[in-house]
Amino acid sequence: MKDRLTKEEVLHVADLARIKVNEEEIEKYQVELKQLLDDVEKVNDVVGYDEEILIAPWDHDADLRADEVGEMINKDAVLKNAPSHSGNYITVPVVIGESEGA
Amino acid sequence: MKYLEKPIKEINDLLKKGTIKPIDLVEEAFERIESDKDLNAYITLNKEEALEKARELEGKEVDNLLFGIPIAIKDNILTKDLRTTAASHILDNFIPIYDATVVEKIKEKNMIIIGKTNMDEFAMGSSSRTSYFGAPKNPWNNNKISGGSSGGSATTIAARHVPFALGSDTGGSIRQPASYTGIVGMKPTYGRVSRYGVIAFASSLDQLGPMTQNVLNNALLLNVISGHDSHDMTSSHREVEDYTRLIGKDIKGKKIAVPKFLMSDIVDSEIIEKIESVIEMLKENGAVVDYVDMKYLDNAVTLYQIIAMGEASSNLARFDGIRYGLSAKDPKSHEDLYLETRREGFGKEVKRRIMVGSYLLSGDNAKTYYNKALSIRDDMATEFDKVFEKYDYVIGPTTTTTAYNLDDPMDDPSKSFMDDVLVIPVNMAGLPGLNIPVGFDKNHMPIGMHIIGNKFQEAEMYRLGSFIEKELDLDLNPKGGK
16 A cells, blocks of 8 residues: 555645645645545444434534524624725735636 | 632622622732743733723622633634634634624623633644644643643643633543643533534534533533524524532432443553542442443544544635635735635644545545445444433543643644544534543643533533542642642
8 A cells, every 4th residue: 555645646635625735745745644544544444334324413403593684793893804905895816817827 | 819719609709798809810810820921821811801891890799600700711712802813823813803602601791801722723633732822831740731622721720820711622622631631621512502603623523611620610601601592503402401400419329331442451551540440439439330332432533533624624614815814915816815825824733634624525535434424423423322321421531641741743643633532422422521630640640531421411420520529639739739
């Protein structure tokens, strides 16, 4: 069994996670991520369980709130935490045309 | 000044009589914290606001036991206008605009928030060493870890800075540091306490709970924070009982199961011996104790890795550098803003977990790993149901070792999961778990016992916990003198 992921595998996983990685990090992740993936592989050794699943251990059915307007978060307060804003809008880098360039 | 170490009822009496004022307690708390700065228990202190709040309370009626009492809050719980970082660089400038439901409840009782405690980044870790702000130190030995992820809350309680702290527990993060520092820590039943306003790690496992120096205080704080919340649809409608009501009551005839796995050779022999001596004591006092076989306990870490990393990858997708938190400078594109912000903002442990989690949920992997883990999780919960048909409690040690050295290597990515091997099953099944200090190892580091109860049986667990506390009567002050 191989003891590390390939560079391409690490880059794929980093892309899924939307995290940029540099060469030095890639090398470390080749080993570290492989170890964690080997750990979780053990789930395939477990036998004897049935197909029922437990997503979350609630004691009741989901009760949804009535669709009524309640307390609102203050817009100015929200914008205070935004790294960059203009008027009532949060500013982001240009999106249109980005895909053609990539 | 030593008011803060008095029993809570005495402090309350002194406040009622006017012998002391809330500001005396707040000043004392900050004196204690400031003289222990090296312990690094806090990320952010709330000194000015706490003093102001104490002054505000002077004219008010002392209407409950926790009135005017200082409390520390783990830094993944939102506190309005008070910086909340989850010990991450990505949130190190984040000022919440609302309070978590538990914080609202604490404020309603006029408790005074002293500060935000240190922790593993996003609660991911078992030693609090993944904190962007450096690790807290164990008050029993400053070269040792306080455990994690609620390491700062454990530290400040063990060091007697304040009588109350809140922690969060996704896979042992209240109970394991409580064990390492010799304090009482409760992870309540899933749904007992609202998670609204908690920075989510793994939503099907996360739960908040009290960390205190004794069982009574623990139950008192659980009384305050429990209850249904319309902002958290997983929170239970079940009525909040008085969790102190069985404290000090007899344990005669109580049935206790000890799963053999929890007492196997993965646990240090010194710890096993200590737990066995407590079991003998319980038997002598009329409890019935049986060693039992339970399936799937040895698979819990694997399930946890899959479920917790999967859920974390999804929950942490919100940190994008756009709406709040760190934002990478001069990104080349929108996509680049995400990638750079997350590269700069997250620490190593968090990145590993997000990457593996994203992978486990992608494409067919969801079936191969995640769905299987959920199936086994269901069977594990059924195993507990079966045991609780016959028994009142399940007990064992909380940890396999006592606290280890702060400078032990951190290069093994599985280590932080294995530290919680004995306590993770409780989160999987949504059960309540309680750490009670039961003694010390040869280096005088605390050993903890783990009491597991059936769902919503927290009051029963405090019965057993308080019984052990009273019988053992340990000196749990690291500086001595009780």
